[in-house]
Amino acid sequence: MNQRNLSLPSGCVLRKATSADQWSIRLLVLSAKLDPTQLNWQQFWVIESDENLIACGQLRNFSEAQELGSLVVASAWRGCGLGTLLTQHLINIATQPLYLECLGERLAQFYSRFDFVPISFEDLPQFSRTRGLSTLNGKFRFSQLAKRLLRVPVVFMKHQGQTNS
Numbered sequence: 811m812n813q814r815n816l817s818l819p820s821g822c823v824l825r826k827a828t829s830a831d832q833w834s835i836r837l838l839v840l841s842a843k844l845d846p847t848q849l850n851w852q853q854f855w856v857i858e859s860d861e862n863l864i865a866c867g868q869l870r871n872f873s874e875a876q877e878l879g880s881l882v883v884a885s886a887w888r889g890c891g892l893g894t895l896l897t898q899h900l901i902n903i904a905t906q907p908l909y910l911e912c913l914g915e916r917l918a919q920f921y922s923r924f925d926f927v928p929i930s931f932e933d934l935p936q937f938s939r940t941r942g943l944s945t946l947n948g949k950f951r952f953s954q955l956a957k958r959l960l961r962v963p964v965v966f967m968k969h970q971g972q973t974n975s
Contacts, residue, residue, distance in 0.1 A: 818857065819890050824899060827854035827866070834863035835880075842882040848949070849880060855899060857892055865892045869900050872946045875935045878910045878969075897924055901969060908969035909934065909946055911953050918965040926967040931957075934966060 818824060827835060832851040839846050850868065857865040867881040878900050883892045901908065901924055910926065912918055918928060931954040934947045956962040 817891075818895065819859070819892075822857055822859045822864070822892075824855065824857050824895070827851045827856045831856055831863060831866075835866050838863060838866050838882045838884060839880050841884070844880055844882065854880070855896065857896060859887075865896055867896045867900050869904060871906075872935070872949070874906065875946045876904050876906045876908050877946060877949070878904075878908055893920070894923075897921070901971065904969070907935070910967050911950055912965050912967065914963045914965070918967065921967055924969070925971040926969050929966050929968045931966055933968070 829851060831854070832849075835851055835854055835856065836846055836849060839849060848870070850870070853868045853870055854866050855869070856863050863884075864887045865881075865883040868877075868879045870877040870879050878897065881893060881896060881900075883890075883896075909929075910921060912921060918926075931947075931950065934950060935945065936947055950966060953962070953964045953966075957964040
């Protein structure tokens with residue numbers, strides 16, 4: 811992914827989320843029909859324009875990995891490169907192996923542009939009792955069940971590039 815061509819549209823700002831953003835983040839996530847149950851505003855980065863939240867993404871921490879999740883761009887702003895910019899930013903600040911889950915091949919193709927590759931559920935980091943944090947494998951278990959039983963087109967992916975340690 812060529813980072814040199816990434817720039818925010820005029821008047822837009824990329825910043826760490828604040829507590830004042832939590833309801834706007836929740837509304838954006840709900841508008842995209844994503845899971846709103848594990849939203850932690852402290853783990854989000856947002857893009858705003860004229861003091862309105864127009865994009866968000868979360869870098870969720872687990873015992874031995876991180877998850878890029880809850881990435882949403884407001885419908886009026888899609889096609890402007892905000893999803894690309896936010897995805898690249900979250901990859902750049904990740905400090906552990908980075909994973910994600912997405913619905914369908916179209917999203918999997920989007921993330922493959924950033925060196926994410928599909929993996930099986932069994933290739934996710936396994937449970938570690940020593941660290942006391944929840945695990946990525948545990949979080950994705952429900953998606954795996956929906957994939958197997960209901961044929962939901964969930965794709966698990968791992969970033970193949972360098973993470974900042």
